[in-house]
Amino acid sequence: MTDHDLLRGLRGRLTTAALGLARVPLGVLGLLLIPVQLVAYPLILVTVGVPLLLLFTALTRKYLGVHRRWAGAVLGVEVPEPYRVPANRGPMTRVRTIATDPATWKELAFLPLNAVIGVLTGVLPLAFWINGAYGLVVPVLWALGADHLEYSGVDASTPGSAVLAPLLAVVYLVAAWWGTPRLRRWHARFTRWFLAPSATEALTHRVRELADSRADTVDAQAAELRRIERDLHDGAQARLVALGMSLGMAEELLARDPEAARDLLSEARQSSSQALSELRDLVRGIHPPVLADRGLDGALRALALANPLPVEVDVVLTGRPEAPVESAAYFAVAETLTNAAKHSGASSAWIRVRHENGRLAMMIGDNGRGGARATDGGGLRGIERRLAAFDGTLGIASPVGGPTIVTMELPCELSSVKTSSSSGTA
Amino acid sequence: MRVVLGEDLVLLRDGLIRLLRAYDFDVVEAVDSGPALLEALLAHRPDVAVVDVRLPPTFTDEGLRAATEARKRVPGLPVLVLSQYVEQLYARELLSDRGGGVGYLLKDRVADVAQFVDAVRRVAAGGTAMDPEVITQLLARGNRDQPLATLTPREREVLALMAEGRSNGAIAARLFVTEKAVGKHTANIFGKLGLELSEDDNRRVLAVLAYLDRV
Incomplete structure (x- = not known):
């Protein structure tokens, strides 16, 4: 590792640690969403809870959307939403969908856990960096004659301890170096694990999609078969009946009235060519031969x-x-x-x-x-x-x-x- | 006149053989698959081949491919292709070598025996026989073409019949006019489309088809 890489790594980690601090208030803020949501449920009985619940749920989902995007950006994958879609836009339907959606309750559990983990993963890296940096300064302070020096529970006022302090500081710094990106990833993974649809949910969603498209396909196919049946019945079949009739009558007339028989035969030929033309159009609609x-x-x-x-x-x-x-x-x-x-x-x-x-x-x-x-x-x-x-x-x-x-x-x-x-x- | 027939449906094959024999054609071989057709065409070099587009083994455009291949090896070998449906793409492919002696008709046209036999003879003589449906499609597409739009209805009728491959005499008989009147229409059409009028019927037809294919 060159000096340049070391510097860049250090700068990246310090930035990560500093930005991580922002997750502390964000996580704590999420705690507020728990009571307001829970309070809305009993209020449904007096109607006012319905708009409140819809509002607070929307708020919560927005708030969690930020976490999804953050976790997605850190992990380099998309974190999809697991929410169920209400059957219609009616407010009671939406409330029922929200209340019966496992995602709603999973997210309520996520909020306090995320607050704790957010605070820990937000504060710890920066604390380690600062503590490590301070440890390196301890011998200097000691040399300058500072009193009551204490470092990591060790009294650093003796010369021996003043040597120990930088060694401890190095341990802190190495831990901070190693831990800063990892803590952020762990937090992101925890977030994804909680907020992304579980395998079961994803499969349920997929099954619903497939069932819908299959129903559509079956409907379309049945309609197509009915159309073909009708086309055959009204078209080619009817023409063939007419053709048979013309031929039969021509047979009758052949001896008595050859002229009329000739007309009927030419009619029969027209019938056959029309039947063919209709069959051709039908075939083209089912599966074009050129394909x-x-x-x-x-x-x-x-x-x-x-x-x-x-x-x-x-x-x-x-x-x-x-x-x-x-x-x-x-x-x-x-x-x-x-x-x-x-x-x-x-x-x-x-x-x-x-x-x-x-x-x-x-x-x-x-x-x-x-x-x-x-x-x-x-x-x-x-x-x-x-x-x-x-x-x-x-x-x-x-x-x-x-x-x-x-x-x-x-x-x-x-x-x-x-x-x-x-x-x-x- | 010696004919090679390529048709896989027994009923149709027998019917065609009977029909052609009734009009003094000599059906030298009737085959039922693409490879056999190519072999027969190259072996007999008939005066005309009557070929179904769809043949075994693939039941796709095997017959058309065999005919095209045979014409590549024996330039100008007259081929009349029959099909349950017409596809402009195939008409274009058949005409692409500009050699004449090609026909492309719906199978239904066999029902009009006299017309069908006439088409076979025309193709054998180096002429063309395009299905009216092909020409209708070509003319429908030609709607956006300026010179075509200037034709009178009668001239369009003459153009369509000419594109099907009919001679001036046949067109005159069909429209109940004199051959001289048809000649005048033809001259007008060629003038309006900016084509060079040739004395030879076949060359004239090919020029018209090439023009329609371009627009």
């Missing part, structure tokens, strides 16, 4: 070609994602692009697809008038829900006046069977 043929790259380029807007496609993928993810990604882009063509008033659009850090990242932009939002029942919300089934996310940047950029991410791995990359304007 199976060429993967996301080719399918998106085909999509761009069929779009009324000129669309620039820029896809770099080293393989293909799993078929369900690929299909979800394709339909998400297709629907976003349709939205853009329909509502944005744009004159051009672009698609950019990459695979980075285990996520398929897709961006769709247009130069339209902007102001796009995911509203309930809107197309973008539908896309969001479908992506959620694969843990995907959707982000919209669409200031009024444009341009609009929709970002979608889907966690997935690529199978590296095939390499494809392309860019171009359609």
Whole structure:
């Protein structure tokens, strides 16, 4: 270790120790939050407790938010909030959610413990540094003839003790050097341990998320199947019935009235071609053949070609994602692009697809008038829900006046069977 | 006229063979997979190949790939591609070598036997046969193109039929006008689009398709 490192380490530690002192009043201040919260509960009976509890809980959570951020900064990780979300905005629902949230009670226990630990970890380092520094000065004071010198319980008025004092001081300083950053980390770890959601809570949260997205997926799938059934029933099936009828009648008429039979046959042919065209549209909506043929790259380029807007496609993928993810990604882009063509008033659009850090990242932009939002029942919300089934996310940047950029991410791995990359304007 | 057929569905394969034989085509081989198709095309060098896009073993665009590969090795080998759906991307790929002698039709078109046989003959003769749906899509995209917007409705009709690969005579018959009138429309269209008018039907079609693909 060079002198320079030593100096820098010393300065950093002294700063840490000095700033640590700030945690003392902060921790003590937290004690005030305990009685005000507890007092609010009985007051609920006379109604006035409801706003009080909401206010004090909000205050407490703000106060603890500071601790979370501090602990997160020290440990270099994010400390998430464990709070339950009330089912609705009604005040009684919120009170009930707060009262039954284990996090509320855990935090009440945290406040006194944090006050004690905050005071200890705040005061001790600085005390050690000061004491250590003083110990080094003791021999000088002794030499100057000071009376009643005492250091760390040792009478330092004798020459022997005056030598002992600096030795003790070195022990103090080494302890302070070693302990200053560690105490801060320990306090941060203690804070995180108390304030971050426990593994169980995190899992509960995850399970709830998954249950929601699964319910959405099942709903969407059932609706999709109903739509397909209806399309088949009203479309291709009906056409085939008509086709059979025309053919049967033509058979009847063939001998008696060949001219009428010819008309019926031509009608039958039209029926068959309409049935085919309807089946084609249906298949395209279920799984576009070009997606199976060429993967996301080719399918998106085909999509761009069929779009009324000129669309620039820029896809770099080293393989293909799993078929369900690929299909979800394709339909998400297709629907976003349709939205853009329909509502944005744009004159051009672009698609950019990459695979980075285990996520398929897709961006769709247009130069339209902007102001796009995911509203309930809107197309973008539908896309969001479908992506959620694969843990995907959707982000919209669409200031009024444009341009609009929709970002979608889907966690997935690529199978590296095939390499494809392309860019171009359609 | 010697034909190689690539189609994996037995029902359709037999139907196509029967249809083609009825019109005096000589079906020299009918295969049911991509690799077999490529082999047959290179071995027989037929006057025209009729190929389904989707073939085993991958059941993706195996047929199209085999046809494209065969045309690479035997330049100008006439290929008529049939498909359950049309994709502009594939039409563009087929036309990309600018050689002519290509067709891309929906399978439904087989139902109109006379038109279908005409398309096969046209492709065999080095012409083109593009599905009306491809042309409709191309023209729909062309809405933002200035020169295209100046065409009269009749000229657009002629343009669409020409892009499908039909000769002036066929267009005249279809629109119930004289061939001379069609020739006049064609000259106008080429003038408005700034294209050079060629005497050769096939070259003219390719020029129109290239123009539509650009806009």
